[in-house]
Amino acid sequence: MDDKIRIELTDEQKNKIREATGKEASAIELTAEELEDRVSPRKKFV
Numbered sequence: 001m002d003d004k005i006r007i008e009l010t011d012e013q014k015n016k017i018r019e020a021t022g023k024e025a026s027a028i029e030l031t032a033e034e035l036e037d038r039v040s041p042r043k044k045f046v
Contacts, residue, residue, distance in 0.1 A: 004029040 002039070008027045009017070017025045 004031060005035055 006027050006029050007024060014025060017023065
């Protein structure tokens with residue numbers, strides 16, 4: 001299941017992205033797993 005979750009950015013977030021990368025972005029799209037990894041990172045043991 002690779003459904004993407006779309007998060008619309010605020011004007012402040014858009015400005016920070018533009019300042020950091022020089023690129024425009026109005027939203028980010030992540031899979032549920034990618035979002036979970038960013039919200040609650042887990043240590044991955046090898």
